[in-house]
Amino acid sequence: MDVCTKPLCYELLSEVGEGSYGKVYKAREVGGTQRLLAVKKFNIRGDAADTGIPAFMIREVALLRKMKYFNHPNIVKLLDASAVPVGRTVDLTLVLEYIDQDLSTYLSKVPASGLSRDCIKDVMLQLLQGLDFLHTNMVLHRDLKPENVLVSSRGEVKIADFGLARIYTFNIALTPGVVTLWYRAPEVLLNSVYMSSVDMWSAGCIFAELFLLRPLFQAYTEVQQLQKIFEVLGLPSEEDWPKDSPISYSVSWGPEVSCTKLLHNLGPDENDLLAQCLAFRPSSRISAAKALAHPFFMKH
Secondary structure, eight states: OEEEETTEEEEEEEEEEEETTEEEEEEEESSTTOOEEEEEEEEEEOSSTTSOSOHHHHHHHHHHHHHHTTOOTTBOOEEEEEEEEETTEEEEEEEEEOOSOBHHHHHHTSOTTOOOHHHHHHHHHHHHHHHHHHHHTTOOOOOOSGGGEEEOTTOOEEEOSTTGGGTSTTTOOOSSSOOOOTTOOHHHHTTOOOOTHHHHHHHHHHHHHHHHSSOSSOOSSHHHHHHHHHHHHOOOOGGGSOTTOSSOOOGGGSOOOOOSOSSTTOOHHHHHHHHHHTOSSGGGSOOHHHHHTSHHHHOO
């Protein structure tokens, strides 16, 4: 099956993933370098039969086209994006560079002895460089998790599905199964306003997972997820609870303990960086730019 769009012509090779909103294909460029491509096809129901492409979709494609020109080594390259109205639906097609494994797959292959400190440092450095770049350009990811972080055969770490989380918040993952709560910041779980600091919470969860080789907070409902967070971090003070949350503060959420050491096998620098990523109050959470200057990355 050949599909030709200017400037990219490609042939679909195989379906590699399916989700609620569409499918992902492995494809090969026709002509040129014949590089491998990832083609994501979304079928999105329009707002109404005769409204054409929904306004949010136009904004998204504009954002994605802007991302095309960023060309950052830690962001998956978007090569083409198109949205075509078809009756009551909109067909959105994204063509991206192809990378064959995500961080979740990468971690599943790590021996029981775990990753080396240097390897963890390298992955986190690249992840934070990508996040800093997104945040500098006013783009929130909002669904950062190992499945959305790709690792190439050369060890390049690239953030994927950036910006797309804005279309269907937290439901965009084109992977089968339940959309995970495990990397979601407390302010999102509490239906409070949020900023780029939500991505830093997710980065902190991934940082912990690089050491543990399993998710730090693993639950299956939003209430359970909050309880898991409080079990590890302790219950925040009432002053730190978001004022605009419809969920009220209660001491019954968990023990009000101050947790100084989140993971027992970590050195002081690693623990400090993790604690700053996982600060309950968003304004106390470290930014990607400040995290990159943290002593954890300075020492060899």
